[in-house]
Amino acid sequence: MAGSFRDLTVYKKAYVLAMEIFEITKKFPSEEKYELTDQTRRSSRAVCRAIGEGYRKRQYPKQ
Secondary structure, eight states, X not given: OOSXXXXXXXXXXXXXXXXXXXXXXXXXXXXXXXXHXXXXXXXXXXHHHHHHHHHHHHHSOOO
């Protein structure tokens, strides 16, 4: 098992993709800056967050 969820290949790929999405959303038209851009960025970061939560739950199961 990896030492941290950040060592997982799936996390690394999700993080790189989230950074790519961030750069792409910078180019969105100004009328989309707040609604669509914000939603897209939040959803891309949620993947990384979910991987971390799942990893921690596996590490510390309920007793």
